[in-house]
Amino acid sequence: MNKIIGYIKKRKLRFSILAILLVAYYFCLPKQLFKSPTSTVITSSTNELIGAKIAADGQWRFPHNDSIPKKFKTCILQFEDEYFYKHPGFNPISIFKALKDNLTSGTVKRGGSTLTQQVIRLSRQGKPRTYLEKLKELILATRLELRDSKENILAYYSSNAPFGGNVVGLDAASWRYFNRSAYNLSWAESATLAVLPNAPSLIYPGKNENKLLNKRNRLLKKLLEKNIIDSLTYNLSIAEGIPQKPYPLPQIASHLLQKLSKSYEGEFIKTTIDASLQTHVNKIVKHHHAVLSQNQIHNAAVLVLDVKTRQVLAYVGNTPTSKKHQKHVDIIDKPRSTGSILKPFLYAAMLDTGDMLPHTLVADVPSQFGSYNPENFNKTYDGAIPASKALSRSLNVPSVRMLQEFGLDRFYHYLKALQLKDLKYNANHYGLSLILGGAESNLWDLCKSYAALASTINHFSETSSEYYSNEFCEPTLMASEIVDFGNIQSEKTLFDAASIYLTFESLKKVNRPEGNENWEFFDSSKQIAWKTGTSFGFRDAWAIGTTKDYVVGVWVGNADGEGRPGLVGVQTAAPILFEVFDLLPQSCWFNKPFDEMQKINICKQSGHRASPNCHDTEPVFVQQSGLKTKPCPYHVLIHVDKNESYQVNASCEKLSNIKHKSWFVLPPLMAYYYKTKNPFYKPLPKFRNDCLGEQVISMEFIYPKENNSIFLPKDFDGISNDMILKIAHSKPESTLFWYINETYIGNTKDIHEIAILPKQGKHTLTVVDEFGNEAKRYFEITK
Incomplete structure (x- = not known):
């Protein structure tokens, strides 16, 4: 141990440099390799692409995807790096062969980069392709191999490789060139995308097609020779053509994409949208827009919710109208x-x-x-x-x-x-x-x-x-x-x-709406609780309906608030509502909540709780709080003669001849209009003239006089003065209701005067008191 320590002390400088190099090597690779902005991508609940927004730098670059389809993975390894799973980030043999060929020719004829090195090069963006840069890439590639798994490195490559034009990454390329997910590509399509990143600036769909076709077919031949695909698959694959031009990405929920991109910019978002339902609702809105636009109604929105999960199943923020008519405005949250x-x-x-x-x-x-x-x-x-x-x-x-x-x-x-x-x-x-x-x-x-x-x-x-x-x-x-x-x-x-x-x-x-009027007579008809709405000035038309399972909401109008005649809920929004409901599964009706209900007798004519005077009743279930409502106020007990023609009392009729009868009586103003729609309504009988104790009610006009021609004077500003109508009533405390030409203008009590400013011409003045008595007067306004 002492010998080792002594050895290190003697070579302190060397070991210090080695330590520094090791530390530098450990930290030489950025924690986040790729920082380029990505597209905002939204999919349906079943992972179908329903919308994408181009990245901030103008590239179609989908967010990083850790998953790689098996076919593309096989193709890219066979084309770019057969020994990917065996090398430590670089392939010495490939580097040697490339170096030899390049030095012999005096130009760069081939590269010896592994997929790992290509990932490093892609992450360093725009660095010159020099030998020094190659050395840096090699060092960084070995560090990447130590830090990440092979699968992650492949995912880095497939998500960031260039595929020609402004298309970056496998996911974006598969949709742009084949209009479907990379997982649904054939062997020929996967091979096409595998060869594209090799020279994206030179070879891309629509240009140099023969070069692209030859590269793809050579790769397919290699797959055949290695028994990765059979001869039938090979023959079918080489018979496939190559894409001629990029497809536009699906945009079946553009306003939803716009909404989500505000909070999830550059992210991959799996939504609750039902792609099939969304597509069909789009078609319905497009069809109705074509009709509505003829009346200069340009905008509409539809929202469909699942009641049980509260998930949004369809989100149509506007019609496919023009920019002039605010096609990009999302009406749903406005x-x-x-x-x-x-x-x-x-x-x-x-x-x-x-x-x-x-x-x-x-x-x-x-x-x-x-x-x-x-x-x-x-x-x-x-x-x-x-x-x-x-x-x-x-x-x-x-x-x-x-x-x-x-x-x-x-x-x-x-x-x-x-x-x-x-x-x-x-x-x-x-x-x-x-x-x-x-x-x-x-x-x-x-x-x-x-x-x-x-x-x-x-x-x-x-x-x-x-x-x-x-x-x-x-x-x-x-x-x-x-x-x-x-x-x-x-x-x-x-x-x-x-x-x-x-x-x-x-x-x-x-x-x-028209076409659905007799829905109750068809077993297949949906039971829907729904309501329309029309705003003042015909600016907004609504229709919202619900079943046990779904809610559909529709708004129709102009985003700028312009009103249009005919912009009425039942005419413009309701037809869309019912067409959308036709797309949804049948729902049974709601279960009756008996535990919150009480069975009581109600008066059939008034809908109130039955009073002792109500003889025509029926038992119904009502809400429990309804037990505290007042009994029927419209049925009164009156005394009439045998023929029920007059009211009578003991002063004018024998008790044995007096009948006690329950009578449905509405207040005079209500009765005045009710009897026009209900011809069987019988007003309260009058008292017989010989009966005492009942005051006779009378009314007499004070002004205007019968069939008067009236001139309304003007003041100094040229404005006509009001006309003061007056009437006398035998019971001044009564409430009187006034009408001009059958139009209600107000009521009076105690002092029976009312001011009006009638137009030139003939008029009918009608006054009805609270007892149902009526008086009329005719007059004319002249110049």
Whole structure:
């Protein structure tokens, strides 16, 4: 030992230099060999390429892939480095032969580099091919052999070798030259790619084809001679042609690629997309775009979710329109006016809190809330309509009245719980218009919410009537992610299962677009809970539907917000919705959540809980919270004569002749419109004239006089003054409802005066009091 120490001390300088060289050798190889930017690549859930974005340096260079197809591996080893698994990074015999040939010819005729050395050369990018550089590559190659496995070195080569033009790496080359994955290449195709990196600047598809063909065939001949392939395979392989020009890479989910590249730039991403479904949805959108663009409607978006996994199955961010019409804008996550698409949430909320039953009558009459005057889309009114039908028909006035009754702040709380991220202002900012499109949301959040509602019912049935704490979670685009629905609990997350189920039952009855109207009569028809929406000014058309297994969301419009006549949800978005649903497997309907429901008797006419005065009732299952709703207020017990023609009392009729009858009576304004749609509605009979104790109600116009011609004076600014309408009522405290030409203009109480500014021409003034009495007056406005 002492001799060894003494030996080292005598040669300290030499050993110091050796130590330095060893340290330098150990650290001479960079930890990361390749730092060039790579393409962002997305695949389907089954590893099919669905999109790729070129790298920042303009190269098609896919992210590093550790896996190499067997055919290509065999070809590249036979062509470039037969002794790859035997040498330590360099092949002395090959180097000697290359050196001899090059010195003899005076030029570089052949190279003696191994695949390991080529990996080093590729990593050093652009270094001159000198003997000194070759020595450096040799040293670095031995270091690489010590650090990495042979398989990793091959993977480095296949991922970074040049394949001509701006194509780098096997994965990019196989798609660019053969339009498929490297694992699906034939022997001839694998051999073609194996010979390309040998001289990529000289030989690439479309140029010097004979040289490329000869190189490939020589390699195939070698494979035959070594019994790697048989003669039949060889003959078939040499008969194959070579690619003439690069294929464009698949781009069937371009907007999804754009979205993911913001967070995963240069990465390989396996998504949840179903490639076949995505392709077919693209075709549907393309077809409808061709039709819609004739009406200058240029943009549309479609999102398909799996309810059970919350995975995104199809993501179409826009139509294949032009750059002028914002073809690159991804509409799916952009805020747009919601139209009527939020109405189901209000309906579910009112059921959930016990504010109404599914078929409770709600008022559908002309209404004014301060300066806000909502109207139904068709400009007509039903007077009174079951809440379920108001939802399925998407009537605006009943929805606004329901929101006012429920409470704006209360409903806003529910919407915030849905995590609609574009709901940025407080409730008062939106006002009652919130339910008709006064707020904005996006297709992603809305589809997420509909999926959460469907999933709530599913989980309730699967877990013995329990809920998940994280039901309203974000959908996922990443195949590697599993959505966490949280813990199982007895408390509802937001809406109870019964309220959601009853909401879906109503949405199932929404009138379908042309061609699907009679869906109920076909066994093959899908049962879908769906809703449309149309924003003010015809700027946004929506259609969102859900089954037990899938949610489909569609938006149609113009990205720049331009409105177009005919841009209506049921006409433009709904047809796309149902065509997409036709691509999806059949789903059974939701299981009825009996544990959250109670069977009660309801009044058939009013939809309320049956009162003692309701004689026509039926037993139905309703949400448990519905037990606290008030009994029917519209059935009253009255006293009539034998013929039921008049109301009577003891002052005018014998008790033996008085009949006690239950009568369905609506408030006068509701009755005024209800009877136009319901001809069998019977107004309350009048009291017989000889009966005492009942005050006779009368109304008389003060102004205008009958058939007056009226001139409206103008002020100094040339503006016409208002016309003041006046009427006298025998019960001033009564509420009177005013109409001009059948259009509701307001109501009065105590002081019965109202100001209007009618247009020139003839007009009909109608006043109806709360008892159903009516008075009319005709007048004309002249110049």
